[in-house]
Amino acid sequence: MLNIGGNMSNEKLEELVKDLTESQLSDGASLSIEKFDGDNMVACIKVEDREEFPVYMTVDEGQLLCITYLFGDNQVDQSRRAELTEIMLMMNVSIPLSAFSKIGSQYIMFGALSPNSNVSDILHEIETLSDNVLDAIDAVSDYLKEAA
Amino acid sequence: MNIFKKLITAVRGGASEVGEAIVDTQAIRILEQELRDSKAALEEAKTNLTAIMAEKMGVDRKVKDLGEKITEHEGYAIQALDKGDESLALDVSNKIAEFEHEINIQQGILDGYETKVSTLKKLIRQTERNINAMDREISVVKTTEKVQQASDLASAKHSGSSSSLKSATDSLERIKERQQKREDQAAAAIELETEENGADLQGRLEKAGIVDSESSGASVLDRLKKRKENN
Numbered sequence: 001m002l003n004i005g006g007n008m009s010n011e012k013l014e015e016l017v018k019d020l021t022e023s024q025l026s027d028g029a030s031l032s033i034e035k036f037d038g039d040n041m042v043a044c045i046k047v048e049d050r051e052e053f054p055v056y057m058t059v060d061e062g063q064l065l066c067i068t069y070l071f072g073d074n075q076v077d078q079s080r081r082a083e084l085t086e087i088m089l090m091m092n093v094s095i096p097l098s099a100f101s102k103i104g105s106q107y108i109m110f111g112a113l114s115p116n117s118n119v120s121d122i123l124h125e126i127e128t129l130s131d132n133v134l135d136a137i138d139a140v141s142d143y144l145k146e147a148a
Numbered sequence: 149m150n151i152f153k154k155l156i157t158a159v160r161g162g163a164s165e166v167g168e169a170i171v172d173t174q175a176i177r178i179l180e181q182e183l184r185d186s187k188a189a190l191e192e193a194k195t196n197l198t199a200i201m202a203e204k205m206g207v208d209r210k211v212k213d214l215g216e217k218i219t220e221h222e223g224y225a226i227q228a229l230d231k232g233d234e235s236l237a238l239d240v241s242n243k244i245a246e247f248e249h250e251i252n253i254q255q256g257i258l259d260g261y262e263t264k265v266s267t268l269k270k271l272i273r274q275t276e277r278n279i280n281a282m283d284r285e286i287s288v289v290k291t292t293e294k295v296q297q298a299s300d301l302a303s304a305k306h307s308g309s310s311s312s313l314k315s316a317t318d319s320l321e322r323i324k325e326r327q328q329k330r331e332d333q334a335a336a337a338i339e340l341e342t343e344e345n346g347a348d349l350q351g352r353l354e355k356a357g358i359v360d361s362e363s364s365g366a367s368v369l370d371r372l373k374k375r376k377e378n379n
Contacts, residue, residue: 036294036297036298038294038297040287040290040291040294041294042291042294042295042297042298044298044299049323049326049327049330050323052319052320052322052323053319053323054299056295056298056299058291058294058295060287060288060291061283061287062283062284062287062288063284063288065288065291065295067292067295069299070316071315071316075315075316075317103292103295103296104296106296106299134320134323134324137316137317137319137320138320141316141317141320144315144316144317145315
């Protein structure tokens, strides 16, 4: 039953990708989108000039997820790790639309939308998430290891 | 066990290295099995509910029939009394007492069924909620796994190495630099445009003879002389 839902969701995602490719963010930045097929299709959305932090988008019956990877455990100053996670947890509520989380060893930021969201809602989400990611990394950079 | 606790087991079981599976497939398999069990239990509960509701309707009918019979016999008893047949009235009254005894028993059974139906309905609602939650969580776990794979694939394709290994602060710096460059370019373009417009205006003023195209020592002297004469 998950697979049937997955296929229907994949169709939905294909449709969204088509619409998004033709759209721009409010500041005129364009989006380049790549699809990764599978049971649960994933779209990798890159915002012009911010290609370093792509937004991964998936849809299932319950929600539409936009995920961006921030940094890995290996980049965290281990002596301040507990402090960092506490700060991220506390920041969560005040960040508009996005929240911190972790997948495996990777810290992420994500936003969840209704699977019935329209293109303008999703564009707003992508734009907000992208802004939030840059702000968040800036905000927690003291807890990351000095760049080599 | 709480569904969230199960999830913690599922997402924690995975390896922590980039590129390795992050989800404990065994844990997911167990979750999926439990989901199937829950769905089977739900189906059974629904079948039970249907059966009990059918039985309840049967008893309902019996109670109603008995009620009607009581009313009917009460009529007979009164008619017997009207005719002065006390003995017949007593027989009918005994019959009514039997019916009333029976209706009490059936009403008790009916109440029992009602309690059962409401309990089953609650159970079904709870099971459905659990199933929906499990469905959603399994889907999210699978999705995050897919996202991880896609991210690995994407970074391998574009840079030959995992971009997640690159420093986030470095990336942020690069983006900021690009943004600054873009802003500088835009500012420079605006400045250039202003200058060009300024030059254009000067040219048009000169052409119209409003502004001297070139001021020379001679022209300045001319001007000064004129001013002196006027004074």
